[in-house]
Amino acid sequence: MVKKEMIAMLLAGGQGSRLGVLTAHVAKPAVAFGGKYRIIDFPLSNCINSGIDTVGVLTQYRHLRLNTHIGIGIPWDLDRNYGGVTLLPPYEGSENADWYSGTANAIFQNLEYIESYNPEYVLILGGDHIYKMDYEVMLDFHKSRKADITIACMPVPWEEASRFGVVVADEQGHIKEFEEKPEKPSSNLASMGIYIFNWPILREALLTLKDQPGCDFGMHVIPYVHENTHNCYAYEFNGYWKDVGTLGSYWESNMELIDIIPEFNLYEEFWKIYTNNDMITPLYFADGSKVDRCIVGEGSEIYGEVYNSVIGSGVVIDEGTVVRDSIVMSGTHIGKNCRIDKGIVAENVEIGDDVIFSVGEYAESALNPKVYAFDLVTVAENSTIPSGVKIGKNTAIVGKTDAADYPDGLLASGQAIVKAGEM
Amino acid sequence: MKAVGIVLAGGSNNRMGQLSKKRAVAAMPVAGSYRCIDFVLSNMSNSHIQKVAVLTQYNSRSLNEHLNSSKWWDFGRKQGGLYVLTPFITEENSSWYMGTADSIYQNLDFLRRCHEPYVIITSGDCVYKMDYEKILDYHVQTKADITVAVKDMTDASEDIHRFGIIRMAEDGRITNFEEKPLIAQTNTVSIGVYVIRRRLLIELIQKAHEENRNDFVQDILVRYKDVKKIFAYKHEGYWQNISTIDSYYQTNMDFLKRDVREYFFRDYPNVYSKIEDLPPAKFNPGSKIKNALISSGCIVNGEVQNSILFKKVYVGNNCVIKNSIILNDVYIGDNTVIENCIVESRDTIRANSSYIGEAGKVNIVVEKSDRYIL
Numbered sequence: 001m002v003k004k005e006m007i008a009m010l011l012a013g014g015q016g017s018r019l020g021v022l023t024a025h026v027a028k029p030a031v032a033f034g035g036k037y038r039i040i041d042f043p044l045s046n047c048i049n050s051g052i053d054t055v056g057v058l059t060q061y062r063h064l065r066l067n068t069h070i071g072i073g074i075p076w077d078l079d080r081n082y083g084g085v086t087l088l089p090p091y092e093g094s095e096n097a098d099w100y101s102g103t104a105n106a107i108f109q110n111l112e113y114i115e116s117y118n119p120e121y122v123l124i125l126g127g128d129h130i131y132k133m134d135y136e137v138m139l140d141f142h143k144s145r146k147a148d149i150t151i152a153c154m155p156v157p158w159e160e161a162s163r164f165g166v167v168v169a170d171e172q173g174h175i176k177e178f179e180e181k182p183e184k185p186s187s188n189l190a191s192m193g194i195y196i197f198n199w200p201i202l203r204e205a206l207l208t209l210k211d212q213p214g215c216d217f218g219m220h221v222i223p224y225v226h227e228n229t230h231n232c233y234a235y236e237f238n239g240y241w242k243d244v245g246t247l248g249s250y251w252e253s254n255m256e257l258i259d260i261i262p263e264f265n266l267y268e269e270f271w272k273i274y275t276n277n278d279m280i281t282p283l284y285f286a287d288g289s290k291v292d293r294c295i296v297g298e299g300s301e302i303y304g305e306v307y308n309s310v311i312g313s314g315v316v317i318d319e320g321t322v323v324r325d326s327i328v329m330s331g332t333h334i335g336k337n338c339r340i341d342k343g344i345v346a347e348n349v350e351i352g353d354d355v356i357f358s359v360g361e362y363a364e365s366a367l368n369p370k371v372y373a374f375d376l377v378t379v380a381e382n383s384t385i386p387s388g389v390k391i392g393k394n395t396a397i398v399g400k401t402d403a404a405d406y407p408d409g410l411l412a413s414g415q416a417i418v419k420a421g422e423m
Numbered sequence: 424m425k426a427v428g429i430v431l432a433g434g435s436n437n438r439m440g441q442l443s444k445k446r447a448v449a450a451m452p453v454a455g456s457y458r459c460i461d462f463v464l465s466n467m468s469n470s471h472i473q474k475v476a477v478l479t480q481y482n483s484r485s486l487n488e489h490l491n492s493s494k495w496w497d498f499g500r501k502q503g504g505l506y507v508l509t510p511f512i513t514e515e516n517s518s519w520y521m522g523t524a525d526s527i528y529q530n531l532d533f534l535r536r537c538h539e540p541y542v543i544i545t546s547g548d549c550v551y552k553m554d555y556e557k558i559l560d561y562h563v564q565t566k567a568d569i570t571v572a573v574k575d576m577t578d579a580s581e582d583i584h585r586f587g588i589i590r591m592a593e594d595g596r597i598t599n600f601e602e603k604p605l606i607a608q609t610n611t612v613s614i615g616v617y618v619i620r621r622r623l624l625i626e627l628i629q630k631a632h633e634e635n636r637n638d639f640v641q642d643i644l645v646r647y648k649d650v651k652k653i654f655a656y657k658h659e660g661y662w663q664n665i666s667t668i669d670s671y672y673q674t675n676m677d678f679l680k681r682d683v684r685e686y687f688f689r690d691y692p693n694v695y696s697k698i699e700d701l702p703p704a705k706f707n708p709g710s711k712i713k714n715a716l717i718s719s720g721c722i723v724n725g726e727v728q729n730s731i732l733f734k735k736v737y738v739g740n741n742c743v744i745k746n747s748i749i750l751n752d753v754y755i756g757d758n759t760v761i762e763n764c765i766v767e768s769r770d771t772i773r774a775n776s777s778y779i780g781e782a783g784k785v786n787i788v789v790e791k792s793d794r795y796i797l
Binding site: 311 | 714
């Protein structure tokens with residue numbers, strides 16, 4: 001009988017609503033990162049680099065971009081005769097037609113997929129973190145402890161521990177207690193949302209909990225297994241791991257890539273990060289251009305100045321424009337004599353001439369103060385910004401805007417323009 | 424699927440000097456991210472030619488490495504594919520390819536087993552975009568025996584004596600074909616693209632072999648020019664042959680022009696190449712870039728002007744690089760000056776060194792590297 005030792009299930013169905021307008025049209029795992037990549041490239045590359053060649057990607061929210069990005073998995077060498085990458089959206093059965101109501105529920109609805117590979121272990125991954133990790137080392141740990149579940153954990157600052165699920169473990173990594181987003185955490189060892197399960201244990205738990213509404217790994221499955229077997233272990237990971245859940249942390253972790261020797265180094269020869277890019281041409285800097293502390297993707301043409309920025313592939317920045325402390329994603333065109341400060345400009349945006357970002361004083365967001373709480377101008381993909389307008393701090397723009405959308409040529413700080421039908 | 428493609432990429436070339444020591448001309452890196460053969464392979468793929476044979480012989484390791492998978496040019500298909508044909512020993516024959524016609528002769532079985540009615544013969548050392556379907560249509564329409572793609576070389580600085588010179592009648596029929604003549608009668612040159620019926624090609628190649636003739640141009644095109652109907656097809660777009668150091672340097676420098684970049688990099692159809700998954704280029708404080716092409720995987724700390732950095736080049740602090748081409752994976756130590764040079768791939772340039780060539784006569788820099796020997 002066919003058999004895979006370990007297969008991975010990658011949860012990529014969430015919207016990531018705290019990324020605001022960046023996820024208006026795409027799921028969070030498909031959001032661009034670091035010039036040429038998308039967030040999901042990191043776990044997918046980790047899988048193939050760890051020798052895992054069978055990956056199920058669970059999609060639900062706006063999965064068109066994910067589907068076209070992943071395709072049959074060629075960029076990650078995941079196009080296999082047996083195994084490879086499979087996209088698993090929710091489906092209709094003869095008796096039921098349910099959306100994925102929670103992380104564990106999504107896996108439950110795809111039991112058949114897992115069973116067809118008859119694995120010994122199942123690796124559960126999230127699709128929204130930036131890190132390099134050898135899952136094979138984690139599996140060795142799992143085997144050596146004869147664990148039922150191994151949870152990858154990392155120490156976080158105590159004041160942040162209450163945002164995570166934390167574990168209390170002994171020196172061997174044996175987990176004594178498991179707390180989900182505790183008010184007073186008794187440990188600072190946070191779960192990274194990466195689990196290795198013995199397949200029979202996971203299967204049994206999913207079947208038992210199948211009627212649990214919104215069945216979730218952190219809330220239901222892990223506490224259930226922990227109570228039953230007390231055989232869960234924590235695998236401590238001390239490398240770079242970044243949750244890019246908010247606009248602030250997304251901007252920050254992009255900016256970390258341009259440090260002289262970045263903590264997260266993309267230039268290492270081994271452990272390459274793969275992505276699906278159709279742009280392979282070199283990038284061009286014109287005579288009058290200036291550049292300092294940047295990474296710039298393939299095929300971009302820079303006629304202006306770029307400082308402290310992450311620029312994607314195929315971006316055109318015209319003469320006289322200064323881009324500073326910003327993220328500009330692939331395919332965007334910025335006109336002449338603009339000042340782009342502290343902006344996150346998503347893919348294929350068209351910005352006219354003489355546009356000025358980040359004018360005036362900071363103001364609380366009128367759109368959603370929980371999401372937009374940073375000093376950033378966020379422009380959604382495929383948007384248009386007309387020539388000559390000024391844009392305040394902590395603002396958001398979605399859709400094809402024209403001069404009439406900017407009273408007195410200004411979008412005041414804290415304000416947003418969302419064109420009808422765009423969100 | 425009316426035609427099968429042949430790419431002649433086997434010849435050695437002493438006009439490339441030290442640059443061809445490591446590789447065949449077809450494998451020369453071009454325009455930052457490509458190899459020369461990418462252009463012809465992409466043309467084939469974009470012209471819906473699905474079965475392509477690459478004939479290699481001289482220094483083929485680097486070329487074979489580049490062609491290790493056919494998927495980059497979309498040839499990894501059930502119908503068709505990419506065939507790399509190197510010389511092999513049989514009971515009757517144990518010699519290398521003795522010429523272009525002989526290289527086809529030694530692989531005649533490949534052609535016999537094809538079912539496509541036409542063959543498009545090209546070479547691997549030219550940079551251009553061309554829709555081979557159009558020349559094939561022209562070939563069928565003119566009822567020619569052989570069609571040769573030609574181009575009028577209008578640039579006076581171009582040394583056209585290294586090409587085949589063509590004189591054609593008004594209806595397109597070729598009246599004279601001279602290979603590398605001392606005095607060129609016209610400025611129309613053959614660009615090394617030929618269309619011919621497969622059965623006719625097999626017949627002519629076999630005949631040439633029986634007469635101990637081995638060169639496709641001399642022994643078939645020139646020899647049969649009055650017997651067979653040979654037509655010329657004018658190619659209007661950009662075309663360059665890179666098989667001398669000068670033309671190699673110039674062709675690369677052409678990519679600093681916006682219209683050339685637009686034509687090759689942005690306009691449909693695309694040119695494909697092997698994907699190497701390198702990170703975006705990184706520019707640290709101190710970098711000054713003026714009129715330069717930088718490829719992925721580069722890390723720049725110094726000054727780069729009117730130059731092309733190929734993939735994975737490291738430029739140290741306070742370096743000045745002017746009018747130069749730095750090939751793949753070169754490490755340049757701090758405070759180094761490089762002007763009017765072509766730096767061979769995988770070189771390690773020590774700090775505080777200086778390499779200065781003359782404008783119009785570039786220096787080839789080959790530094791043996793001990794970086795990889797550990």
